[in-house]
Amino acid sequence: MTNWRAILNRLPSRTQLVFRGVAVESVLCPLCQEEEETVYHLLFECSTARQVWQRVATWIQRDIPLFDSPGGMIAWVDSHPLVRFIRVKLDSICTVVLWVLWTYRNAKLFNPERAKKHLLFYNIREFSFNWFVVRNSTVRISWVD
Numbered sequence: 001m002t003n004w005r006a007i008l009n010r011l012p013s014r015t016q017l018v019f020r021g022v023a024v025e026s027v028l029c030p031l032c033q034e035e036e037e038t039v040y041h042l043l044f045e046c047s048t049a050r051q052v053w054q055r056v057a058t059w060i061q062r063d064i065p066l067f068d069s070p071g072g073m074i075a076w077v078d079s080h081p082l083v084r085f086i087r088v089k090l091d092s093i094c095t096v097v098l099w100v101l102w103t104y105r106n107a108k109l110f111n112p113e114r115a116k117k118h119l120l121f122y123n124i125r126e127f128s129f130n131w132f133v134v135r136n137s138t139v140r141i142s143w144v145d
């Protein structure tokens with residue numbers, strides 16, 4: 001399984017940078033400009049993140065709860081059965097959602113003309129499949145479209 005906890009703990013959100021003594025021009029979330037940017041806010045609570053998770057839930061035809069913490073997401077993935085790679089697929093998808101949101105956030109901050117919100121979901125579908133296939137090269141799957 002992906003080591004999310006380690007990944008999430010290392011993400012340099014604006015609040016995290018301030019905590020480490022780095023000067024930042026604002027602690028506001030670059031996506032909504034309304035809340036303080038923590039990793040949790042950015043990846044789960046922000047309106048953009050919620051829209052993305054909702055879209056993914058519709059795609060995979062599963063209810064995805066509003067996770068109360070990154071640990072909540074890990075527990076949710078782990079609660080799924082291993083049969084037919086369900087858990088591995090969810091792990092791939094969740095990893096890619098976090099990565100795509102974080103990449104989008106960086107584009108908004110550092111390369112705004114490349115931040116394309118309308119491509120977020122498309123990228124998630126594309127990258128999830130690739131991520132799964134790379135990690136499970138002996139398995140042949142058909143991906144739900």
Ligand SMILES: [Zn+2]
Nearest residue numbers: 029031032046
């Ligand atoms: Zn936000």
